[in-house]
Amino acid sequence: MxxxxxxxxxxxxxxxxxxxxxxxxxxxxxxxxxxxxxxxxxxxxxxxxxxxxxxxxxxxxxxxxxxxxxxxxxxxxxxxxxxxxxxxxxxxxxxxxxxxxxxxxxxxxxxxxxxxxxxxxxxxxxxxxxxxxxxxxxxxxxxxxxxxxxxxxxxxxxxxxxxxxxxPGSPQWADALAEKMAGGTLILPDRDDGLCNxxxxxxxxxxxxxxxxxxxxxxxxxxxxxxETFPWNRLLSAYAEACGASVRHEPTAPYVPRPAAKPSALSALVQRASAIAAGLIGTARLEKLRGWAMARRPGPRIWRPAAENPKLFLGTxxxxxxxxxxxxxxxxVSAEEGIARTCAALRAKYKL
Missing domain, CATH: 3.40.50.720 (NAD(P)-binding Rossmann-like Domain)
Incomplete structure (x- = not known):
């Protein structure tokens, strides 16, 4: 060591x-x-x-x-x-x-x-x-x-x-996940099969x-x-409580691997535009702008993580x-302590 x-x-x-x-x-x-x-x-x-x-x-x-x-x-x-x-x-x-x-x-x-x-x-x-x-x-x-x-x-x-x-402040595994469900509905599998490392x-x-x-x-x-590993349901449910989302469980079939889709020309163009914007105004400002836009999306917010990325959220x-x-x-840092610290930051961010 x-x-x-x-x-x-x-x-x-x-x-x-x-x-x-x-x-x-x-x-x-x-x-x-x-x-x-x-x-x-x-x-x-x-x-x-x-x-x-x-x-x-x-x-x-x-x-x-x-x-x-x-x-x-x-x-x-x-x-x-x-x-x-x-x-x-x-x-x-x-x-x-x-x-x-x-x-x-x-x-x-x-x-x-x-x-x-x-x-x-x-x-x-x-x-x-x-x-x-x-x-x-x-x-x-x-x-x-x-x-x-x-x-x-x-x-x-x-x-x-x-x-x-x-x-606290993780853009990918805290803030972005909360943005997808905040104030709306999080729909999770009815089983705790998917494991989060x-x-x-x-x-x-x-x-x-x-x-x-x-x-x-x-x-x-x-x-x-x-x-230790822990169910994705445990992490996502805690995030939902911290950002004011309700949670609903639905039957979910096990993940069946499929060939990965190739990225489209449009997604490549969006990536390039995002890179240019980050260089011009800074990554931190670009993230704030993205969060601002996410918060103002019209309509009720409903997120099914296992449907969006089944390989990740149903993987064992x-x-x-x-x-x-x-x-x-x-x-x-145990899962219990880490999730508690992260959720405290999310509650402060969403004023809950």
Whole structure:
């Protein structure tokens, strides 16, 4: 297990994706521990600003900022861009790390790289190279490239594969879910079959720091999840109560796998427009604008998560955390505590 007594006081670190939910929490924790944190960003509203030990620089200046950095945490991934574009952004970062002789790269990958996820149980030895959606393909390509670079001696690295990362302010696994049901009706399966491998944000931050403290990373991959799995119904019902939605249960058939649909040209155009908007006004402002628009949708709000994404919300796969527990960190925040903290933030947001 990583050494718990390692000091970050005065050490310089860099976090790509440091303006996001996970990256922002990691930056704040490292700054509290005494590190000098550099956050590259394309958000023009942040560049040149900073508070205390956190400094925001233009993304184009990343390479110039890396000499002397003791660890780079690569969390950057833009869902508004294609897989190839995201791979290219990673490659530029990895090249800069090698040139600046950054000793440790901690890469944020995803549980989504595994072929059987989320329908079957997975460990780090599970198959992960079957064709899949763009996000899976991009993350897996990055994992393979990191292993190659570590083998060539360009730098050392650790690859983390988080599951469902939730907590107060989580845009994907708290706020966006609440927006779909707030003030309306949430329709859930009448059985608690679908399992959520939830991971509270504080525990993930601890794992990132522990990974950077490993004496030898060796491009090892670690699945990262919380202390226990729990039914999606439990999480979503709690969110419904916190944002003023009623809950109704309906019979739901088990999930039957179907061929994935290819993204349309229109969805690609929307992704590109969203990426341009984020660069112009900043990601945080774009998220606020999206929330404003969601809150003003006409008509009663009815959401059936199991119908929208049956593979996720009806999946019964369990992600093994044995390797993480043995070598990095034992998660501390229970599902009960994590859901309670998240719901408290949602109640405050929706004034309930």
């Amino acid at each position: 990583a050494g718990p007594g390692m000091s970050w006081q005065g050490r310089s670190v860099c976090i790509t994706g440091g303006t996001g939910f996970i990256g922002g929490a990691l930056a704040a924790r490292l700054a509290e521990m005494g590190a000098q944190v550099i956050v590259p960003t394309r958000d023009k509203s942040r560049i040149g600003r900073g508070s205390g030990a956190i400094r925001y620089i233009a993304a184009r200046d990343l390479a110039a900022a890396l000499p002397g950095v003791s660890a780079l945490f690569n969390l950057a991934y833009d869902f508004r861009r294609s897989a190839d574009e995201n791979i290219a952004l990673y490659a530029k970062t990895a090249d800069a790390c090698a040139l600046a002789q950054v000793p440790m790269l901690v890469q944020a990958s995803s549980i989504a790289v595994y072929d059987d996820w989320p329908l079957g149980d997975v460990t780090e030895a599970s198959p992960c190279d079957a064709p899949g959606h763009d996000y899976k393909a991009a993350k897996r390509a990055i994992e393979r490239d990191i292993a190659r670079r570590v083998g060539e001696g360009q730098f050392d690295a650790v690859i983390l594969q988080p599951t469902i990362v939730y907590g 939830g991971l509270y944000i504080d525990d993930l931050v601890s794992v990132f720091i522990a990974a950077a403290e490993l004496e030898r990373g060796g491009a090892e991959r670690f699945i990262v999840s919380g202390p 796969g369990v992600a093994s955390t044995d390797k993480m527990r043995a070598h990095l960190f034992v998660p501390q």
